[in-house]
Amino acid sequence: MSTTRLVVLGAVKQFQPVHGYFLRRELMTWMVDQWANIQPGSIYNALRALEVDGYIVESGTETEGKRPARTTYSITPAGEVELNRMLRDRLWNVAPFDTQAIMTVASFMFLLSRDEVISGLEHRIAKSDAIITSNGFNVEDTLSSETTPDYVREIFDLSTARLSAEKTWANALLERLRAGEYTFAGEE
Amino acid sequence: MSTTRLVVLGAVKQFQPVHGYFLRRELMTWMVDQWANIQPGSIYNALRALEVDGYIVESGTETEGKRPARTTYSITPAGEVELNRMLRDRLWNVAPFDTQAIMTVASFMFLLSRDEVISGLEHRIAKSDAIITSNGFNVEDTLSSETTPDYVREIFDLSTARLSAEKTWANALLERLRAGEYTFAGEE
DNA sequence: TGGTTATTAGTCAAAGTTGACTAACGAAAG
DNA sequence: CTTTCGTTAGTCAACTTTGACTAATAACCA
Numbered sequence: 001m002s003t004t005r006l007v008v009l010g011a012v013k014q015f016q017p018v019h020g021y022f023l024r025r026e027l028m029t030w031m032v033d034q035w036a037n038i039q040p041g042s043i044y045n046a047l048r049a050l051e052v053d054g055y056i057v058e059s060g061t062e063t064e065g066k067r068p069a070r071t072t073y074s075i076t077p078a079g080e081v082e083l084n085r086m087l088r089d090r091l092w093n094v095a096p097f098d099t100q101a102i103m104t105v106a107s108f109m110f111l112l113s114r115d116e117v118i119s120g121l122e123h124r125i126a127k128s129d130a131i132i133t134s135n136g137f138n139v140e141d142t143l144s145s146e147t148t149p150d151y152v153r154e155i156f157d158l159s160t161a162r163l164s165a166e167k168t169w170a171n172a173l174l175e176r177l178r179a180g181e182y183t184f185a186g187e188e
Numbered sequence: 189m190s191t192t193r194l195v196v197l198g199a200v201k202q203f204q205p206v207h208g209y210f211l212r213r214e215l216m217t218w219m220v221d222q223w224a225n226i227q228p229g230s231i232y233n234a235l236r237a238l239e240v241d242g243y244i245v246e247s248g249t250e251t252e253g254k255r256p257a258r259t260t261y262s263i264t265p266a267g268e269v270e271l272n273r274m275l276r277d278r279l280w281n282v283a284p285f286d287t288q289a290i291m292t293v294a295s296f297m298f299l300l301s302r303d304e305v306i307s308g309l310e311h312r313i314a315k316s317d318a319i320i321t322s323n324g325f326n327v328e329d330t331l332s333s334e335t336t337p338d339y340v341r342e343i344f345d346l347s348t349a350r351l352s353a354e355k356t357w358a359n360a361l362l363e364r365l366r367a368g369e370y371t372f373a374g375e376e
Numbered sequence: 377t378g379g380t381t382a383t384t385a386g387t388c389a390a391a392g393t394t395g396a397c398t399a400a401c402g403a404a405a406g
Numbered sequence: 407c408t409t410t411c412g413t414t415a416g417t418c419a420a421c422t423t424t425g426a427c428t429a430a431t432a433a434c435c436a
Contacts, residue, residue, distance in 0.1 A: 020415070025414095030343070035343065035347075041395070041396095042394080044415095044416065070414090107342075107343065150370070151370060157357055157361075159223075161354060161357040165349035165352060166349065166350075172345075173345075182339060210385095228385095229388085229424060232385095232387080233422065233423075259386095
C-alpha cells in the first residue's frame with residue numbers, strides 16, 4: 001500500500017469525521033505534501049479507494065449555504081487494523097533507498113504506543129548499521145566488477161550517508177522519547 | 189519532467205541505438221530501479237512518451253530468430269538539449285525534501301563537464317547550508333505555533349540530517365573529482 | 377532426451393497522479 | 407457598490423505507474 005493511502009488513512013483517524021478539503025489543508029501544515037509529493041487530487045482519489053476497500057466510511061454530507069457539498073469520512077475497524085499494519089511495517093523495516101518510511105514514522109508514530117516506537121527505532125538503528133556494512137561490500141564489488149560502472153559506488157555511498165544521518169536523528173529522538181516527550185496511543 | 193524520463197533519456201544517450209529490454213537490465217545494474225522506483229513497464233512508457241515529444245527517434249526494429257521484435261531508439265538534438273537542461277536543473281537546485289535530485293546527479297554527472305559538476309556541487313553545498321539554517325527557524329516557528337503540531341519539527345530535523353549527510357558526501361566526491369577521478373563530457 | 381527453469385522482449389488493464397478547471401462565497405479596495 | 411482577489415470544496419481528462427501476463431528460446435540436469 002502506498003504512502004498516499006497511509007497518510008490519508010492516518011489523517012482520517014486523527015480528525016474524523018473529516019472531509020477532503022480539511023485533510024488537504026492539514027497535510028500542508030504538516031509538510032506532508034512536500035515529502036510525500038501529494039497533490040490535492042490524490043487525496044480525493046485515496047479517499048474513494050479507501051472507501052471501496054472498506055477502510056473508511058462516508059459518515060455524512062454537509063452543505064453550508066450553496067457551497068459545494070462536503071463528504072465526510074470516518075475510519076472503520078478494518079481501517080484501524082490496516083493502518084497499524086502499514087505503520088508497523090514502516091517502523092520495523094529499513095531499506096537502503098527508501099526515503100519515505102522514516103518520514104511516515106516521524107509523522108504518525110504517536111498512533112502506536114511509546115514502547116513499540118522506542119523498540120522499533122532501536123531496531124531500525126541496528127538494521128541501518130547492517131545495511132551500511134553491506135553497502136561497503138557492494139562498493140568493493142562494484143569497483144572490482146567489469147560490467148558494473150565504477151560510479152555506481154556513489155549511489156551506495158549516498159545510501160550510507162543518509163542511513164547514518166537517519167541514525168543520528170533516531171538516537172536524538174529516542175532520548176527525548178525516553179524522557180517523555182510527545183503523547184502516544186494509550187497515554188491520557 | 190519526471191525522474192523516470194530523465195533516467196531513460198540519459199541511458200538512451202549512453203547506449204544508443206538501444207532497445208527497452210537493454211535499458212531495463214542496465215538500469216538494474218546501476219540500482220536505478222531501486223532509488224527511482226522504476227518498474228519495467230514504466231521504461232516502455234517513457235520511451236513512447238519521449239518519442240512523441242521528439243526527444244528520441246526509433247532507429248530500427250531488429251528481429252533475432254522468432255524472438256519478439258526489438259525497437260531501438262536514439263537521442264535527437266532536441267533530446268540532447270532537454271537532457272542537459274534537466275540534469276543541470278538537478279545539479280544546481282536543492283530542495284529540502286527532494287531525495288532524487290542528488291541520486292540523478294550521481295548517476296549522470298559525467299554527461300556534463302567536470303568544471304560544471306565541480307561548480308554545481310560547491311553551489312549545492314552552500315545552498316544546503318542555507319536550507320539547514322532555514323529549517324532551524326522553521327522548527328522554532330513550529331514549536332511556538334498553536335496550529336502546527338509540535339512533531340512537525342521532526343520532519344525539519346530529518347531534512348537537516350539528510351542535507352548534512354549529502355554535504356559530507358558531496359565534499360568527499362569534490363575532492364576526488366578535483367584529483368581527476370571519473371571521465372566527464374569532453375574528456376578523451 | 378525430456379522436463380524444468382531462466383532469460384529475452386515486451387504488452388496491457390487497472391490503479392494512481394497531475395494540475396488545470398469550476399463555482400460559490402467573503403472580504404478588501406478604490 | 408462593484409470589481410477583484412483569496413478561500414472553500416471538489417471534479418476530471420490526460421498522463422504515468424504497476425505488476426501480472428504472454429510467448430519464444432537457451433540452459434541445466436537427471
